[in-house]
Amino acid sequence: MKGAIKSYLKGMDWAVASNVLVLSFIGFFVVFSATSHNFDITQPWKRQLFWFSISLFVMWLFSRIDYRFWIEASYIFYWVSIVSLLAVLVVGDETNGARRWIKIGILSYQPSELAKLSVLLVLARFIGSKTVELFFLGRLLLLMAMLGLPLLLILKQPDLGSALLLVPVSIILMYVGGVPFKWLTWLFVLGLASSPLVWHFLKDYQKERLEVFINPQDDPLGAGYNIIQSMIAIGSGGISGKGYMQGTQTQLSFIPEHHTDFIFSVVGEEWGFVGCVLILGLYFFMIQRTFEISRKARDREGSLLALGIASMFAVQIVINVGMTVGLLPVTGLTLPFISYGGSSLVFSYAAVGILLNISYANRRPVLVTGRG
Amino acid sequence: MGFLLGLITMAFAGIFLKLFYLQILNYPFYRSLSDTNSLRLIPQRAPRGIITDRNNEVLATNRPTYSLFLVPADVKAYGPSLQKLSELLEEPLSSLENLVESRRQRRKFEPVRLQSHLDPDLIARIEENRVHLPGVYIQMEPERYYPQGDLASHVLGYIGEINEDELARLRDSNHDEGDLIGKMGVERTYDRALKGEDGGVEVEVDASGIQRRTLAYREPVQGQTLKLSIDWKLQKLAEDLMGSQVGSIVVSNPQTGEVLALVSRPNFDPNEFVSGISYKDWNDLMKDKLHPLEDRAINGLYPPGSIFKPITALAALEDKVIDLNKVFLCTGIFWYKTWPYRCHNHAGHGWVNLERAIIESCDIFFNQVGLLVKVDKIYRVARRFGLGSRTQIDLDSEASGLVPNPRWKESTQHMPWFPGDTIHLSIGQGYLLTTPIQMLDVISGLAMDGKIFKPHLLYRILDHNTGRTVFEDPPDLLREAEIVPEDLAFLKATLEKVVSSPHGTGKKARIPGVRVAGKTGSAENPYGDDHGWFMAYAPAEDPKVAVLVMVENGGEGGIVAAPIAKRLMELELGQEVTPMEIPTPGTTPGEAGTPVPTPTAAKGATP
Numbered sequence: 001m002k003g004a005i006k007s008y009l010k011g012m013d014w015a016v017a018s019n020v021l022v023l024s025f026i027g028f029f030v031v032f033s034a035t036s037h038n039f040d041i042t043q044p045w046k047r048q049l050f051w052f053s054i055s056l057f058v059m060w061l062f063s064r065i066d067y068r069f070w071i072e073a074s075y076i077f078y079w080v081s082i083v084s085l086l087a088v089l090v091v092g093d094e095t096n097g098a099r100r101w102i103k104i105g106i107l108s109y110q111p112s113e114l115a116k117l118s119v120l121l122v123l124a125r126f127i128g129s130k131t132v133e134l135f136f137l138g139r140l141l142l143l144m145a146m147l148g149l150p151l152l153l154i155l156k157q158p159d160l161g162s163a164l165l166l167v168p169v170s171i172i173l174m175y176v177g178g179v180p181f182k183w184l185t186w187l188f189v190l191g192l193a194s195s196p197l198v199w200h201f202l203k204d205y206q207k208e209r210l211e212v213f214i215n216p217q218d219d220p221l222g223a224g225y226n227i228i229q230s231m232i233a234i235g236s237g238g239i240s241g242k243g244y245m246q247g248t249q250t251q252l253s254f255i256p257e258h259h260t261d262f263i264f265s266v267v268g269e270e271w272g273f274v275g276c277v278l279i280l281g282l283y284f285f286m287i288q289r290t291f292e293i294s295r296k297a298r299d300r301e302g303s304l305l306a307l308g309i310a311s312m313f314a315v316q317i318v319i320n321v322g323m324t325v326g327l328l329p330v331t332g333l334t335l336p337f338i339s340y341g342g343s344s345l346v347f348s349y350a351a352v353g354i355l356l357n358i359s360y361a362n363r364r365p366v367l368v369t370g371r372g
Numbered sequence: 373m374g375f376l377l378g379l380i381t382m383a384f385a386g387i388f389l390k391l392f393y394l395q396i397l398n399y400p401f402y403r404s405l406s407d408t409n410s411l412r413l414i415p416q417r418a419p420r421g422i423i424t425d426r427n428n429e430v431l432a433t434n435r436p437t438y439s440l441f442l443v444p445a446d447v448k449a450y451g452p453s454l455q456k457l458s459e460l461l462e463e464p465l466s467s468l469e470n471l472v473e474s475r476r477q478r479r480k481f482e483p484v485r486l487q488s489h490l491d492p493d494l495i496a497r498i499e500e501n502r503v504h505l506p507g508v509y510i511q512m513e514p515e516r517y518y519p520q521g522d523l524a525s526h527v528l529g530y531i532g533e534i535n536e537d538e539l540a541r542l543r544d545s546n547h548d549e550g551d552l553i554g555k556m557g558v559e560r561t562y563d564r565a566l567k568g569e570d571g572g573v574e575v576e577v578d579a580s581g582i583q584r585r586t587l588a589y590r591e592p593v594q595g596q597t598l599k600l601s602i603d604w605k606l607q608k609l610a611e612d613l614m615g616s617q618v619g620s621i622v623v624s625n626p627q628t629g630e631v632l633a634l635v636s637r638p639n640f641d642p643n644e645f646v647s648g649i650s651y652k653d654w655n656d657l658m659k660d661k662l663h664p665l666e667d668r669a670i671n672g673l674y675p676p677g678s679i680f681k682p683i684t685a686l687a688a689l690e691d692k693v694i695d696l697n698k699v700f701l702c703t704g705i706f707w708y709k710t711w712p713y714r715c716h717n718h719a720g721h722g723w724v725n726l727e728r729a730i731i732e733s734c735d736i737f738f739n740q741v742g743l744l745v746k747v748d749k750i751y752r753v754a755r756r757f758g759l760g761s762r763t764q765i766d767l768d769s770e771a772s773g774l775v776p777n778p779r780w781k782e783s784t785q786h787m788p789w790f791p792g793d794t795i796h797l798s799i800g801q802g803y804l805l806t807t808p809i810q811m812l813d814v815i816s817g818l819a820m821d822g823k824i825f826k827p828h829l830l831y832r833i834l835d836h837n838t839g840r841t842v843f844e845d846p847p848d849l850l851r852e853a854e855i856v857p858e859d860l861a862f863l864k865a866t867l868e869k870v871v872s873s874p875h876g877t878g879k880k881a882r883i884p885g886v887r888v889a890g891k892t893g894s895a896e897n898p899y900g901d902d903h904g905w906f907m908a909y910a911p912a913e914d915p916k917v918a919v920l921v922m923v924e925n926g927g928e929g930g931i932v933a934a935p936i937a938k939r940l941m942e943l944e945l946g947q948e949v950t951p952m953e954i955p956t957p958g959t960t961p962g963e964a965g966t967p968v969p970t971p972t973a974a975k976g977a978t979p
Contacts, residue, residue, distance in 0.1 A: 239395065273391060
């Protein structure tokens with residue numbers, strides 16, 4: 001047993017694992033600072049601690065399960081997530097006009113988190129199992145349909161953030177998987193052409209968010225409030241920040257959603273430029289390591305899965321941080337490992353677990369012959 | 373894959389640059405924005421300086437009141453707070469909304485005072501709803517209080533919120549919108565000393581406008597204490613003696629110019645102005661035909677009537693047109709060409725010399741003197757005593773009055789000066805207009821052999837904390853009227869006889885054992901009965917008090933005014949004050965009852 005643990009620990013990709021642990025550790029303090037002043041009796045930091053321990057277990061578990069299992073079972077996960085996405089539309093808990101959560105006892109579960117992961121798995125399998133030449137229009141259309149179904153269901157909730165996350169990740173996987181660049185260009189043009197249609201389907205508040213992003217000063221107390229307050233918080237942090245638990249924007253609740261979507265504003269205000277760059281550096285290092293794992297992966301699916309996870313994290317980080325600094329519109333995506341929230345944390349760690357397994361697998365002698 | 377990593381690197385670099393832009397390049401800008409977000413300066417009004425009389429009797433002080441404030445920026449986005457507030461205050465929601473809306477752009481972080489004088493009930497209800505009322509708070513503030521009510525109201529004046537003109541005028545001093553400022557009286561003249569320095573609390577508010585903690589506190593500094601030369605007991609007696617009559621009383625020390633009492637009737641209660649006078653009350657005050665806010669002592673313009681005669685006498689003696697033995701015949705009526713001039717003594721005084729003409733106030737004697745003396749001579753002597761100029765008392769909006777001369781008449785009336793004008797002027801009628809305080813200067817000048825000290829109300833300014841005198845107003849010799857000593861000696865002796873002689877018009881001012889000098893007057897005016905005047909000083913050998921009493925349309929000065937002056941002098945000189953029934957206005961007939969229509973110059977004599 002001892003030897004098993006030892007060999008397990010030895011074989012692990014410590015760079016990625018320690019990286020996310022450090023990020024979670026930082027995140028825990030930021031959540032504490034962001035929520036301690038509230039008269040919130042639920043004490044989010046305690047819940048975060050609970051979910052963090054669950055997540056550690058999940059990461060360990062997933063790192064022990066051969067990632068090929070997930071690849072093989074990807075369609076099952078895919079349909080489970082489709083069903084749960086449908087279920088959330090019917091029985092989901094409605095908050096702020098959106099149905100994103102299913103309550104099971106005291107736990108709430110966010111199907112879109114599962115959907116993100118299962119789409120990654122399906123894509124890795126679908127693209128990974130085919131050779132480059134095998135791509136033709138019919139397959140592409142099938143791929144589009146497979147992507148489109150969960151995407152529409154997520155948009156219906158509506159959860160613009162998760163939907164926006166899936167699109168670039170899928171494009172990246174298709175590109176790497178060998179879908180001709182020409183087709184992707186066409187896809188892009190088609191997407192642009194249909195954007196007025198998409199605009200039509202957007203909820204009013206989503207349209208407002210996009211308009212406000214273009215000019216936040218239009219309505220400083222209304223929809224532009226979030227972006228402005230977040231930028232004020234980050235800007236007023238200066239080089240070294242106002243100090244832990246000292247951010248007025250945070251502690252006096254000027255930043256909305258400061259423990260979830262806008263947690264990076266708290267970092268910016270209380271830890272300053274130094275803290276921001278440190279965290280961005282950790283993220284970048286983690287992504288870069290994940291690319292490395294992907295490059296060294298034993299098979300094509302593993303490589304694509306690692307790449308998918310890396311790009312998912314990358315896109316999520318860029319969209320979230322870009323939103324808080326006023327570079328991108330408000331979408332409602334969390335910052336992985338740092339934002340408060342059980343589902344997000346558990347699924348992020350599950351993804352890291354899979355990553356660890358991929359990296360683990362590529363250091364061992366090949367036991368299962370890959371197809372690619 | 374390298375391409376992908378490159379894309380991600382570029383995205384991270386973009387974020388890095390934006391962070392650099394926000395946190396390094398624009399740090400000061402965002403820092404100040406974050407500070408205005410959360411920092412509120414809650415001003416705390418400094419208590420105004422206390423005003424006392426010369427013996428430390430408090431005339432104006434402060435008392436605590438609870439006021440309700442609202443910070444527009446903090447209630448803006450939170451409608452329910454206004455809704456709740458409108459229920460609690462029983463005020464329409466729309467008026468609160470308008471208030472907040474009007475401050476949306478400008479000064480939205482500055483608190484607005486919604487209500488003062490909160491009753492304990494309301495305070496309790498507001499405190500209970502604390503959490504529902506972000507941006508709303510209660511604060512105790514000092515409020516001006518005049519414990520004596522309407523006593524000396526024209527001396528004290530009143531305070532009110534600063535208006536735009538005043539803000540422009542006082543741009544250099546640290547006044548702000550919403551400040552209270554002295555609007556009249558010494559409250560206005562010495563506003564700078566009384567104001568003090570406002571303090572404030574810097575508090576941190578959260579996003580919903582609820583105060584979280586205090587960051588800094590600056591204690592307000594109370595204004596300096598103003599010690600007036602007014603003697604409360606004398607002032608009170610003067611006010612009581614005046615009763616409900618309209619007019620003015622000024623008592624001073626002729627040796628220093630210190631004003632011991634100053635009354636103008638009707639008066640007002642300055643307490644009504646403290647927390648903003650209601651529209652209706654203001655309207656009532658403005659519409660009152662007697663203009664209670666006007667300080668008649670310094671601003672009321674009246675023909676002085678017979679109390680002007682000493683000046684005519686001095687002019688005539690100086691001009692040598694008469695001597696002390698010169699007599700004129702008074703038959704009760706005097707014809708100049710085809711115009712009749714009547715003496716108040718319709719039966720006539722018979723042959724009168726200057727002394728008797730002053731003692732018995734014979735108009736016809738002075739009418740005839742007026743035909744002999746040059747008008748410019750009267751003008752110059754009157755000007756020597758300060759008539760036609762402000763006395764420079766430390767109150768604002770003092771009137772300067774008018775001493776007419778031919779040049780003035782030609783330039784303003786476009787008419788030549790007629791001998792009839794001099795006949796009117798010689799008995800203090802016609803175009804001549806004086807204020808009570810000017811006539812007090814005249815009698816003070818006579819008492820002090822020509823020396824006229826600037827009348828002033830300020831005795832001392834004391835530091836509120838240490839009680840030490842920080843400013844003292846020394847006697848200021850403003851004028852020295854040149855008078856031929858023999859003429860002056862004669863005149864002063866005669867003024868004593870006005871009071872002491874059995875036929876003297878001022879005998880009601882007689883005080884046993886004290887030499888009182890005075891002159892009565894009854895000035896015709898187009899508004900009704902004569903204005904009753906009396907001016908006096910005592911003791912004649914060493915004048916310690918000068919008094920001027922004027923009762924508008926009160927009738928004969930010797931009857932309505934002299935008894936008042938007598939009692940004031942008694943009190944000031946330490947004598948027992950003779951009891952007196954308060955006279956009712958307008959019951960006695962005129963003294964100088966000429967039936968001849970007077971020129972229209974008395975315009976403005978009564979407001």
